Amino acid sequence: MLRSMNPYVIAEAGLNHNGSIDTAKKLIDVAAVAGADAVKFQKRTVDKLAVNSVLDAQDDRFPEFGKTYRAIREHLEFSLEEYRDLKGYAQAKGLDFMVTAFDTDAVDFLEEVGVEAYKLASHSATNLELLDYLARLRKSTVLSTGMAELEEIDCAVDIFRRHDAPLVLLHCVSAYPTPLAECNLAMINVLKERYELSVGYSGHELGYLPTIVAVAMGAEIVERHFTLDKTMVGFDHKMSLEPDELIAMVRAIRNVGEIRGTGEKRVSETEWVTRRKYHVSMASAVPIVVGAALDEAMVSYRNPGTGIPAKLARTVLGKRAVRNIPADTLLSVDMFE
Template identity: 50%
Template sequence: MTISIGSHSIGAGHPVYVIAEIGLNHNGSVELAKQMIDVAADAGAQAVKFQKRTPDVSTPEHMKSVMRETPWGTMTYLDYRYRVEFDREQYIEVGDHATLRGLDWFASPWDEPAVAFLEDLNVVAHKVASASVTDIGMLQALAATGKPVILSTGMSTMEQIDAAVEVFDRDQLIVLHATSSYPMPTEEANLRMIPTLAERFAGVPVGYSGHERELQISLAAVALGATVVERHLTLDRAMWGSDHAASLEPQDFAQLVRDIRVVSEALGDGVKRVFPGELAPLAKLRRVQA
């Protein structure tokens, strides 16, 4: 099955769809977001992704009044959430910049009002964060948009994933294997879930959302059949914020995209043939002809 997002086709036989997850790594700065968009575009990614919250709705009650040290001083967790959220005009500015750089852009809504917010901006797709897999009300709101939905599956049981998948039209669904450790240790990658998900949800494109520090696991995911790879992007891992340590810096992100293209080309089609480059060695080395 092939899913279309923007001008890109996603599925077996198509280039791996690489998403640069900017998330909240912009720390509330439009200029930082634009710089990361430029990094993603220069690297050859196809999309950038953000996160959209309505803090009063999406912030757990027990967290709202917890005090947090931030670059802007000590504030409640709820106030911090408001501080790093982009408003409509800011999203228009960063979205236009992404479009001008040839990238698709969309976001993970964390609540139902955020779905409406993103729909008003006419995003090309929606992303379900792993934390939202069990939010059936929000999933139903996303399904009602009729747009492609990319579903991450970290911190979830198979039964919870099954229930989430049932909400959507499979003709518009992409499922990503993920482990929501930040950063993710190698032993928690469990990459064999990629073929497991592909078999369980036959025909649905399956990909990988990674939170490791290195590149190898994401490349192995492509070798196992991932049609989408999403990785967090930062300008500097030392920056303040919860996701920077599990993100890739510009040089590593560019190398990842290059290596994904190499691995994808090397996979071939699984049909055994004698390649042109083998003809000379064949004539020289094979003593007994069939």
């Protein structure tokens, strides 16, 4: 289950390990140092990813990984034991371990790993088989909603509700990178109101300003890709945050979460100091002799706020003074009958 944090920060390592277990562990180290709550990877069953004509087509994007799309994808997969190793390593660093499952076989694989919380990518929002398969597990699941119409999100949410399965929605725009004008962060509250679920933001923008704004607007969970080096070969490095950026983003998110507060109106301890200094109290406008009944002509209202509060004037007016009170003196209840 996802720990209770608001906001909850998922550091998305994704495929930025480039097939190296050592690089994956370095990414986990960065996520821990940054103060993220979870680190997340991705699991695909390559044979189920696409039709063979696509998988076996020549692909020259990353010759270091392979010469076909299938070879590239296979290069980026970890074994069961490697995943178990990564899970233990992440948990030892105090991080929740999450994985995006791209198909039902991947879910079965990750169940053997012992994954407690799942992610579903935006393009899985209409994969009814996968949605139902995962919902039946009744484990914490986070679903991105990029490219989806509201009616499609309705259907996905209904599946999880039918199985009484916990679900979090992430507003997401599937553009890499996402132009600022297309971030549409107002959708965060639209999703909250429509589904009455926890809602967050998965950002693909350059930098992290929209992610910070999303937290200020009420995002309860945020997810961002990160890398050791944006110049590395691979699918997502260029649009990912480097370690110093991830650290700065998480620090800013924690500050924004604290600044945003709870919405409960109360006078803080700091405000009480200011209040005692600047709120107005009842003061004597003229000398008041013992036995005189207090009336408005005898009173002025001045700070500091350590005397009888101005709001309580009606409870004191008409009472008789029990001693002589010089002019320009803060009034207190023990001065009157």
